[in-house]
Amino acid sequence: MTLLHTIYLIAITAEAMSGAIMGMRKGMDLFGICLLGSVTALGGGTARDILLGHYPVGWIANPEYLTFTIGAAIVTGFIARHLHHLRMVFLLVDGLGLVAFTVIGCDVAMSMGSHPSIVVLAGVITGIFGGLLRDMLCTQVPMVLQRELYATVALFTGLLYVALLHAGIGSNSASLLALGSGFLFRVLAVAFHWRLPSFQDKDIRGLD
Amino acid sequence: MTLLHTIYLIAITAEAMSGAIMGMRKGMDLFGICLLGSVTALGGGTARDILLGHYPVGWIANPEYLTFTIGAAIVTGFIARHLHHLRMVFLLVDGLGLVAFTVIGCDVAMSMGSHPSIVVLAGVITGIFGGLLRDMLCTQVPMVLQRELYATVALFTGLLYVALLHAGIGSNSASLLALGSGFLFRVLAVAFHWRLPSFQDKDIRGLD
Amino acid sequence: MTLLHTIYLIAITAEAMSGAIMGMRKGMDLFGICLLGSVTALGGGTARDILLGHYPVGWIANPEYLTFTIGAAIVTGFIARHLHHLRMVFLLVDGLGLVAFTVIGCDVAMSMGSHPSIVVLAGVITGIFGGLLRDMLCTQVPMVLQRELYATVALFTGLLYVALLHAGIGSNSASLLALGSGFLFRVLAVAFHWRLPSFQDKDIRGLD
DSSP, X not given: XXXXXXXXXXXXXXXXXXXXXXXXXXXXXXXXXXXXXXXXXXXXXXXHHHHHTOSSOHHHHOTHHHHXXXXXXXXXXXXXXXXXXXXXXXXXXXXXXXXXXXXXXXXXXXXXXXOHHHHHHHHHHHHHHHHHHHHHHTTOOOGGGTSTTHXXXXXXXXXXXXXXXXXXXXXXXXXXXXXXXXXXXXXXXXXXXXXXXBOOHHHHTTOO | OHHHHHHHHHHHHHHHHHHHHHHHHTTOBHHHHHHHHHHHHXXXXXXXXXXXXOSSOHHHHOTHXXXXXXXXXXXXXXXXXXXXXXXXXXXXXXXXXXXXXXHHHHHHHHHTXXXXXXXXXXXXXXXXXXXXXXXXXXXXXXXXXXXXXXXXXXXXXXXXXXXXXXXXXXXXXXXXXXXXXXXXXXXXXXXTTOOOOBOOHHHHTTOO | OHHHHHHHHHHHHHHHHHHHHHHHHTTOBHHHHHHHHHHHHXXXXXXXXXXXXXXXXXXXXXXXXXXXXXXXXXHHHHHGGGGGGGHHHHHHHHHHHHHHHHHHHXXXXXXXXXXXXXXXXXXXXXXXXXXXXXXXHTTOOOGGGTSTTHHHHHHHHHHHHHHHHHTTOOHXXXXXXXXXXXXXXXXXXXXXTOOOOBOOHHHHTTOO
């Protein structure tokens, strides 16, 4: 599907830039920000492919993806100081990427005949593992486990997509509907600071 | 073997609860504690399967395992403050899980015709990698590399199991003997604070 | 190729010792330093094999590699305080290991018919991922992403090796030339403190 593929290429570019920016903050050199950008952009799909045993892994079958992520990281290294004007653009592209990664991840698992619950989970893993690996390489507790409805958006998008397909909706319509609804959910979650319940000191008092 | 499978399900539930509790301490949200609980419970088997190329990975072939781990994490989120009464139960179930994971890991590697040393190592990896990944996601130096005879218990259990099988003992008897001895070793190690030698400042003075 | 294999065995021994030393600094016990040493020495090849789907993974096919890494880690535990006399030897062996790992990694990817860019990347991953995993297990931002021309040496070695082969140079000559040039590059980079550009506060001001 061409639209999904276009969104994917835009998304990995944006994710690579976000990874590169975090690498710069950690004092990484040019190689470091290229690696961190690529891991952020391609780590979710890589984790999914390895867990599913889906070989060859995406960027190994399509090395041109690396051109996008490495190019984006290098450009970011030189223009990062001007990028704060674009924060809103980033947030939107990142949201678009999250739902596109999720739908693509579901497609891969479905093509392997996985159980529906694994299909949804493959979508969630594709959506969130890039950011998770980025944070681990920077030795931060992964943001996706702490804040905002990021993983929840991926879960919602995957569940909706699988449900629509099971209801007999065509593949193109289902992915467009899932992309649109998931993206809207993400925008609303950011705009209104929606969060999942997390836990207070009183919840864990007495545990050692 | 039904007994081993029952112990396995109890063990992944207990491990998921321990992961969830650590996630709560790190301020994770509900999604975070479900993921951390699942990684703690299933990460060892997943690492083993990926390293051995043993596909499909356990929880992908048996998605119902995720019901146990996610369910256990959610329940933990709401009752954690009452769990400190159960610390001793946890410690015992965790010890049982460690030896059960180890024996199961050995079985998987044996079914692939691996070298005996790899069979033992597959057991150890199954036993300890869940906790190791949990600690890495929480950006802590993995406890298993620092404290107590945790990995050593897995190594002992795996070595004993493989030795018993090579001595011609039947599979059921060998796993029961290995489970029992490994569990006893773990209980004694905890009760008497047994430790492996670690290293003091004087050992590394002068290294930069 | 016997020379390359000999260099490989020396290199995994040296890398295991460097991992063990870092484990001792983190207060790990004997098991911890064996695991950290083995991950440092064999983690690069393992990451490459898993990413390429190249099974069985190196040390599973050749468990005797573990004898080298575990043996080296244990010996290090007892003689570490005397090793600071050998710092220069370490640095040289580590450099030799880096280029040997890289050439071996390229060979593995080529044997699978990978795209030339993936061949080079497989070399780089083999060269640097051991140290990267070691640092992540110790919860440090990986040194290889921050300092010195370490990854760059791997990239240079891999590019040169692939270019020489494409130019029709025989396999043995190409690997010797790549090993020699890469090693010289590494020695010069360390001697003259060459670095890649990294980024200053002014480059990332205004980013949140």
